[in-house]
Amino acid sequence: MAKGDVARTRGRRAQPTSAEPEFVQLLTPEGERVDHPEYSVDLSDEEYRGLYRDLVIVRKLDTEATALQRQGELGIWASLLGQEAAQVGSGRALRPQDMAFPTYREHGVLYCRGIDPIMPLSLFRGVDHGAWDPNEVKFNMYTIVIGAQTLHATGYAMGVAKDGKVGDDDDQSEAVIAYFGDGASSQGDVNESFVWASVFHAPIVFFCQNNQYAISEPIERQTRVPLYRRAAGFGFPGIRVDGNDVLACYAVTRSALDHARHGQGPMLIEAYTYRMGAHTTSDDPTRYRIASEVEAWQAKDPIKRVRTFLSKQKIADDDFFAEVDDQAQREATHLRERVLSMPNPEPLTLFDHVYADGSPLIDTEREQFARYLASFEGSAH
Amino acid sequence: MAKGDVARTRGRRAQPTSAEPEFVQLLTPEGERVDHPEYSVDLSDEEYRGLYRDLVIVRKLDTEATALQRQGELGIWASLLGQEAAQVGSGRALRPQDMAFPTYREHGVLYCRGIDPIMPLSLFRGVDHGAWDPNEVKFNMYTIVIGAQTLHATGYAMGVAKDGKVGDDDDQSEAVIAYFGDGASSQGDVNESFVWASVFHAPIVFFCQNNQYAISEPIERQTRVPLYRRAAGFGFPGIRVDGNDVLACYAVTRSALDHARHGQGPMLIEAYTYRMGAHTTSDDPTRYRIASEVEAWQAKDPIKRVRTFLSKQKIADDDFFAEVDDQAQREATHLRERVLSMPNPEPLTLFDHVYADGSPLIDTEREQFARYLASFEGSAH
Amino acid sequence: MSETLTLGKALNLGLRRALEDNPKVLIMGEDVGRLGGVFRITDGLQKDFGEERVIDTPLAESGIVGTAIGLAIRGYRPVCEIQFDGFVYPAYDQIVSQVAKMHYRSHGKVKLPMVIRIPFGGGIGAVEHHSESPEAYFSHTAGLKVVSCSNALDAYWMIQQAIASDDPVIFMEPKRRYWEKAQVDTEGSLSSAYPLHASRVARPGTDVTVLAYGPMVRTALDAATAAEEDGRSIEVIDLRSLSPLDLGPVYESVRRTGRCVVVHEAPSNLGLGSEIAARVTEECFYSLEAPVLRVAGFNTPYPAARLEEDYLPDLDRVLDAVDRTFGW
Amino acid sequence: MSETLTLGKALNLGLRRALEDNPKVLIMGEDVGRLGGVFRITDGLQKDFGEERVIDTPLAESGIVGTAIGLAIRGYRPVCEIQFDGFVYPAYDQIVSQVAKMHYRSHGKVKLPMVIRIPFGGGIGAVEHHSESPEAYFSHTAGLKVVSCSNALDAYWMIQQAIASDDPVIFMEPKRRYWEKAQVDTEGSLSSAYPLHASRVARPGTDVTVLAYGPMVRTALDAATAAEEDGRSIEVIDLRSLSPLDLGPVYESVRRTGRCVVVHEAPSNLGLGSEIAARVTEECFYSLEAPVLRVAGFNTPYPAARLEEDYLPDLDRVLDAVDRTFGW
Numbered sequence A, B: 001m002a003k004g005d006v007a008r009t010r011g012r013r014a015q016p017t018s019a020e021p022e023f024v025q026l027l028t029p030e031g032e033r034v035d036h037p038e039y040s041v042d043l044s045d046e047e048y049r050g051l052y053r054d055l056v057i058v059r060k061l062d063t064e065a066t067a068l069q070r071q072g073e074l075g076i077w078a079s080l081l082g083q084e085a086a087q088v089g090s091g092r093a094l095r096p097q098d099m100a101f102p103t104y105r106e107h108g109v110l111y112c113r114g115i116d117p118i119m120p121l122s123l124f125r126g127v128d129h130g131a132w133d134p135n136e137v138k139f140n141m142y143t144i145v146i147g148a149q150t151l152h153a154t155g156y157a158m159g160v161a162k163d164g165k166v167g168d169d170d171d172q173s174e175a176v177i178a179y180f181g182d183g184a185s186s187q188g189d190v191n192e193s194f195v196w197a198s199v200f201h202a203p204i205v206f207f208c209q210n211n212q213y214a215i216s217e218p219i220e221r222q223t224r225v226p227l228y229r230r231a232a233g234f235g236f237p238g239i240r241v242d243g244n245d246v247l248a249c250y251a252v253t254r255s256a257l258d259h260a261r262h263g264q265g266p267m268l269i270e271a272y273t274y275r276m277g278a279h280t281t282s283d284d285p286t287r288y289r290i291a292s293e294v295e296a297w298q299a300k301d302p303i304k305r306v307r308t309f310l311s312k313q314k315i316a317d318d319d320f321f322a323e324v325d326d327q328a329q330r331e332a333t334h335l336r337e338r339v340l341s342m343p344n345p346e347p348l349t350l351f352d353h354v355y356a357d358g359s360p361l362i363d364t365e366r367e368q369f370a371r372y373l374a375s376f377e378g379s380a381h
Numbered sequence C, D: 001m002s003e004t005l006t007l008g009k010a011l012n013l014g015l016r017r018a019l020e021d022n023p024k025v026l027i028m029g030e031d032v033g034r035l036g037g038v039f040r041i042t043d044g045l046q047k048d049f050g051e052e053r054v055i056d057t058p059l060a061e062s063g064i065v066g067t068a069i070g071l072a073i074r075g076y077r078p079v080c081e082i083q084f085d086g087f088v089y090p091a092y093d094q095i096v097s098q099v100a101k102m103h104y105r106s107h108g109k110v111k112l113p114m115v116i117r118i119p120f121g122g123g124i125g126a127v128e129h130h131s132e133s134p135e136a137y138f139s140h141t142a143g144l145k146v147v148s149c150s151n152a153l154d155a156y157w158m159i160q161q162a163i164a165s166d167d168p169v170i171f172m173e174p175k176r177r178y179w180e181k182a183q184v185d186t187e188g189s190l191s192s193a194y195p196l197h198a199s200r201v202a203r204p205g206t207d208v209t210v211l212a213y214g215p216m217v218r219t220a221l222d223a224a225t226a227a228e229e230d231g232r233s234i235e236v237i238d239l240r241s242l243s244p245l246d247l248g249p250v251y252e253s254v255r256r257t258g259r260c261v262v263v264h265e266a267p268s269n270l271g272l273g274s275e276i277a278a279r280v281t282e283e284c285f286y287s288l289e290a291p292v293l294r295v296a297g298f299n300t301p302y303p304a305a306r307l308e309e310d311y312l313p314d315l316d317r318v319l320d321a322v323d324r325t326f327g328w
C-alpha cells in the first residue's frame, strides 16, 4: 500500500545513502591517494600544502564566527563545518575570471576567491544585507531565497556566451558556478535553471552540496535517487564527487568549468558531504538526527585525511601544521576584532539605495523621519 | 563558441525529432500491427471499432467547435486536431474510478470519460470559467495556467494513497492522470510535481502530449533531449509512445495507470505527436512553421491508420465507416444547436461563488450594482 | 479550563485540537514534522498524529500549496506552513490563480478548505526575507480570506475557525509575539467563539481611534496606556480580519472620536491603511476632524536588522500620529 | 517626423529604437521571436536583430525574469515580455524578492536596468487569466517602478525611457488599447521627452478631477466629453507613473475642483484608488467637498468574458460617481 510506502520512505534512507555511494574519490578518508579513470590531479607539494592551509583556515574562521554569534556579536551564522573540502576544492578550481553565485553558506569559496572573509559578516551581524559588488569580487551576494541564484547564474552565463567569452583560451574564456543545496534541488527555480542552461548551452557548472539535510529534512524528503542523475534528463552530464575529498572536488570542478568555458555546455556536480553542525546557530539538530550518524561522518573528516596524506608523503611536517594553525588563529583574531568594531548603520541610511534614480516618496519619508528624530533630540528618548 | 551554439540550437531540431524517435508503436502509419516486447493490446473487434468511433467523433466535434469559433459563437477554441490518438488512447485506458487533470485541450479525453462534450464549451464561449464539478465527472476543470494542474493532480494522488485506495484490486484502487504539454515541461510547477510524486510515491501518471510546439516555439526551445527521459532523474520511469498510435497510447497508459494504482509509484509518458492545427483559433502557425513539416505529419494521421487496419483485418466495412460518420455528424449538429442556445449569464451572477461562506463586501457590491442597473431601467441604456 | 499560554503554544494547541476533531485535517510544510517547525508551532504533532497527517514536504512552496489544492479537491483540509513571510512568493501563482479562483471557477462546486499559515512581520533581528509583511498582496486578491491574530486567545480559536472555514484562509501569525502570554480558555465550542471575520475593540476610548492587527495591536495598546498618562483616551480596535475587513465597529468609533490612525508594519503605500483610510473617509466624511493618518513601515525594502527599530512603527510614532490628528 | 500609429505599433517602434541605440538591450519572452509575440509587439525584431538579442525562451516566467536578472548583472538591459497579466505570478518571487531588492541589498552596487512588459486589463473577451490588473501588487513593492501608457505617443517614448532607466520598471500595457491610433512624433531625443514618472493633465476641467491610467484614460476622457454635454467640466489626469505616484498635479487640481474620482479596472479593495484616496484626503482635506470616490473592478475574480462589460468600469459608472461627488 502506498500509504505504508509513504511512511516507510521516511524511515529508510534513499539508495545513495544506504549503499556506498558511487562517486569520484581521489583521497580516501584514511588519507590514501586513489586513482580514478577520468579524473586526476597532479599538484605540486606547495599546492597540496595550500589546500590544507585553506581547509584549516576556513574551518577556523567558521568556528570563530559561530563563537561570535554565541556571544551575541552576530545575529545568526550558517556554519560550513564539514563542507570545507567541497568549498575549497571547488573554490580553488575557479579561474580568476570565473563568476560564482553562492547560497548563504559558501564562506569557504569566498575565502578561496581571495576575498576578505569580513565581507559577509556585516550581513550576519545585521548591519546590511550584503552590500558588496558581485562583479568586482566575481562572487555574487549571498542569496537567501532558496534556489533563486541558480537562475541568476544561468542568465549571467548566457551573458558570458553573448559576450563571446566562451572558447578555448583558458585565461580569457569565462565560466560560471552556481552553488545550491540538496533541499534547493526541489525548487522550481533550480529545475528551470537546468532547462535554460541546457537549451542555451550556457557555460555554467551547477555545484550542489548535498550535505544530507535541508534544515531538519533528510535527503529522501527531496529525492529517491542520487541528485547528480537529475542532469541527464535535462540534457547535460551530472556527476557525484566525494564532497569531503578536496582533491576530487578540485579535479572534477576544474574539469567541469573548463568543459563549460570551452563551449561544451553545463554540468551538474553533486558533492556528497555532510553538515556536521547545526543548520544555523538558530537550529537544534539533536531534535532530528542521532549522534551515531554524526560520528560516522566524523570519520570522513575532510581535513584529517589531507593531513594524514601530507604527513605520510612527507609533503608537510609538524612545523608546517603548527604554522598553519598559527596563521588560522591570527586570521580568526583579526576577523573578530573587525567584527567587534563594526559600526552600526545610521538610522537615515535605511532610505538609501532603494532606487538608482531615486524616488520622491522615499525622499519625503527620509526628510520627515529626520525631522521626527530631531524632535527627540535632548529628550530622554 | 557558445554564441554560435545558441543560434544553431534554434535552427536545428533536437535529437528526438531529427533521428527516428525511439518509441512504443503497435500500429504503424500504414496500418500494420507490430509487436512490442513489453506492450501489447488484445482487443475485441468491438473494442477496435469503438476506438475508431471515438477518434472520428472527437475530431468531428473539434472541427465543429473550430467552425463555431469562426462564426463568432465561441470566443476562442483550442483544437486537438492531430492529437486524437493520444487523447482517445489514454482516455480509454482510464478506469471509471480514475481521476484526470487536463490542460485546456483534452476534449478527447473528456469525451472518452463519457462526459457530454458540451461541458467545456461554455468556457470557450465566455459564459463561465468551467463551472463543473471535477469529482462528479472524475475530470478536473480545464487549467489555463501552464503546469499548475500537475501539482493539483499530484496532491490528489497523495490523497488517494492516504485513503488507502492504492492496491491490487483494479476495480477498487484508483489512479490519477495529469496531462500537460511539451512547453509545460519547462515550468517549475511541473518539475516540482515530479519531486512530490516521487518522494510520496503517489499513484499518478504524467501524460505529456509532445505536439512539438508551445504556440510558436518548437520543442528544442524546451529541451535538448527527449522529454520522457526527464523522469529517471526524479526517480521514476519515463517512456515515449507514438502519440499518433491509439493502440500504443492505450496499452502504455493502461499499464502505467495500473502500475500506479498497484502502489508502484508514478510514471511519465511522452506521447510523441503533432499539433496539426493552430495553437488556438487566435494563432497563425504560418508565421513559424513550414507547410512541408505539416504534410510530413499528415502521413502519420492517427485515424487513417486505424481505418486501414480495420479494413485490412475485415474488422469493419464501409457501412460501419459511414454509420460512424453519420453519428459524428449528428453529435456535431446536436453540439452546435446547444451552443447556439446557450443563455448569456445574468449580470448579477458575476458576484456569485466568490466565497463559500460569503463576504459582506461582495454582498454590498452586488446590492449597489443591482440598484445601479435598476437606475437605467426604461432609459435608453 | 483556562491556562496561561504563549501565542505560539496556543496555535499549537489549536492545531492539535483541529487534528483531533477532523481526520481530514492535514499539516504540511518544511520542517513541520520531526522538528516541529522552526518556531515549534507544530511541535509534537507528527509524533502524535503520524507522518500521514503531519507531513514534512520537499523544499518548494509552490509544491506545498499546489499539492494542498489537490488534497483539498480530494476532500482533505490541508494546513500549509510557509516557513517565513518572505518565502511565500514562490507559491504566489498557486495562491492567486488557483486557491483564490477555484471556487469561483467552479461555481461553488469545488471548495478549497485550506489554510496557509504565514509567520509574518519583523522585530526579531533576522536576516533579509524573514521580516516581511505581505498581507496586502493577499487582501487585494478576491477569493482569499485573510486574518491575523494578535494574542494567544485569538490564536487558539482563530486557527481552528480558519481550518473549519470552507474558504481558503491566509493566516498571518505575528511571529515576534509568539512568546507573549495570555489567559486562554480552551473549553467551549468553535461555534460559540468570537467570529473569525469580526474586528474587536481591544481597548475602549473616546478621543481617537487607533486601528491595528497582528503584531501592532500590542504596540497600539501600549500607546494607549502611555496616552492615558497624558490624559488622552485612545480607542484601540484589533481588525483581526484583513479580508473581508469588518469596519462597522470602526465607523461607529470614528463617528464618536472624529480621529483615526491606522498602524501596520507593511509599507504605507498600498498597505491596508490606504484601503481603510479610503473607506473610513467615505463613511465618516462629516465626522472626521482630521484625515485618517497611517503609521506604517517605510516604503523601502525591509532593512537590515540593526535598522529595524527605526523602520518599524513603535509607541512614539503612534503617539506622534495621534498628536497630528489633533493638530490638523 | 510624425505618423499615425496604433499603440501596439508605437511600442514596436520604441523597442526597435532601443535595440538600435544600445547593443546591450535584449528582448526575451515566450513567442517574442519568430512569432513576434501574441500581440505582435515584437514583430520583426528577431528577424532584424537576431536570435542573440530577441530571444524565444522556454515556457517559464520565473526563468525568464530570473535569467534576465543574471543578464542584467552581466551588463545587459533585458526587456522581458510576460505574455498575459495572469501569467506574471510564477515570476512573482523573482520580481519581489530579487528584482526589487537587489539594488538595496547591494547598497547600489548592483543596478538592474530591466523592464518587465505586461499586457494587462480586460475588455478583449478572453478566457480566464487573460484580463487581470495586477499593478497594485507591484506598486506596493518597494524597489520597483511601475508605469502604464494610455496612448501611442506615450507608448513610444515611455518604453524607451523605461529601458533607459537604471531601475527595474514594470511596464503595464493596456492590451485592449493596442489598436487605438494616435499621432506620434518619433523624432527628438529621449531626454527631451515628457518625464517617465510624471502624471499629466489629459484634459483640463474645472468641476471635478478624474484620475485614470492605462486603459481607463480613454474611458475617463469619453466620460468628460459626455459630461460636457451636461455642462459639467471634468479634468482628466493620466497618472502614467504608478510607482512612484506623481500626485502634485492631482493635489493642485483637487484644490481647485474639490472633487475627485479615481478609475481603474483592478478591484477597488487595495487598488491604486485606495492609496490615492488616502493621500489626496491627507493633502487636500479642507478642499474636498466629498470623499474621493473610486470606480473600479468589483472585488471578485475577473469574470467570464460575457460578464466583463458589467464588471469593467465604463463611461456611465464614471459619470455616476462624478454625480455622487456632487450629491454628497
Ligand SMILES: Cc1ncc(C[n+]2csc(CCOP(=O)(O)OP(=O)(O)O)c2C)c(N)n1
Residues within 6 Å of the ligand: A105, A144, A145, A146, A180, A181, A182, A183, A184, A185, A211, A213, A214, A215, A275, A279, C030, C059, C061, C083, C087, C090
Ligand atoms: C524559498 C525558501 N523557502 C524556505 C527557506 C527557509 N530555509 C532556509 S535554508 C533552508 C534549507 C536549505 O537546505 P539546502 O538547500 O539543502 O541547503 P543547506 O542549508 O543544507 O546548505 C530552508 C528551508 C528559504 N530560505 N527560501
Ligand SMILES: Cc1ncc(C[n+]2csc(CCOP(=O)(O)OP(=O)(O)O)c2C)c(N)n1
Residues within 6 Å of the ligand: B103, B105, B144, B145, B146, B180, B181, B182, B183, B184, B185, B211, B213, B214, B215, B275, B279, D030, D059, D061, D083, D087, D090
Ligand atoms: C504560466 C503561463 N504562461 C503562459 C501561458 C500562455 N500560453 C498558453 S498555451 C501556451 C503554450 C503551451 O504549450 P504546451 O505546454 O506545449 O501545450 P500545447 O498548447 O502545445 O498543448 C502558452 C505559452 C499560460 N497559459 N500560462
Ligand SMILES: [Mg+2]
Residues within 6 Å of the ligand: A181, A182, A183, A209, A210, A211, A212, A213, A214, A215
Ligand atoms: Mg542541505
Ligand SMILES: [Mg+2]
Residues within 6 Å of the ligand: B181, B182, B183, B209, B210, B211, B212, B213, B214, B215
Ligand atoms: Mg505543445
